[in-house]
Amino acid sequence: ATPGHPAEAFGTPPPPARGGALTAVAKVSADRLALADLVAAAKYGTGEPISDPARERVVLDDVAERSAARGVDRRLATAVFRDQIEASKDVQRGLFARWDRYPSARPTRLPDLAGEVRPRLDRITVRLLDGLAAAERPRGEPACTPRLRADAVREAGERRFDALHAQALLRALPSVCGA
């Protein structure tokens, strides 16, 4: 404690440390959301739908199986990934609308959805589940929601996310705290 520092003197708790388990969850979620740009680019102009329920089923089945192996509550894990998926689709819809309107902003490369992008998403699944396992304690604390929101806002700022991605990142996270 710094003698004479008013906050210390009155026992005000210090601000939450950065780099904690919830911060890591926000970072992995931002990594996943950044991939939505590649997903959108892989689908745009191909007739491939933004929403693919069969693929979502594969993702959620994978999550259910892997969560059990890590001791992460299966319903929690599934709820978190449902939010991740909705957030990804928000970004994809936003990008499609942008590209319809501004042809010069359209992607110049057609990424390979099955061969490149989905395998990258699958690797993030593992990281996010590990993150949820590591964040078990802070997830149950009352400060979870405000801390995670603050982490998401900071993460969006550091990555120079636009409003579309920043909103989607907030959309991706509430279920982490059981909301």
Ligand SMILES: C=C(O[C@@H]1C=C(C(=O)O)C=C[C@H]1O)C(=O)O
């Ligand atoms: C990311 C994709 O788009 C959507 C979002 C998904 C996800 O976030 O995992 C899965 C299926 C699609 O509904 C995809 O098709 O792979």
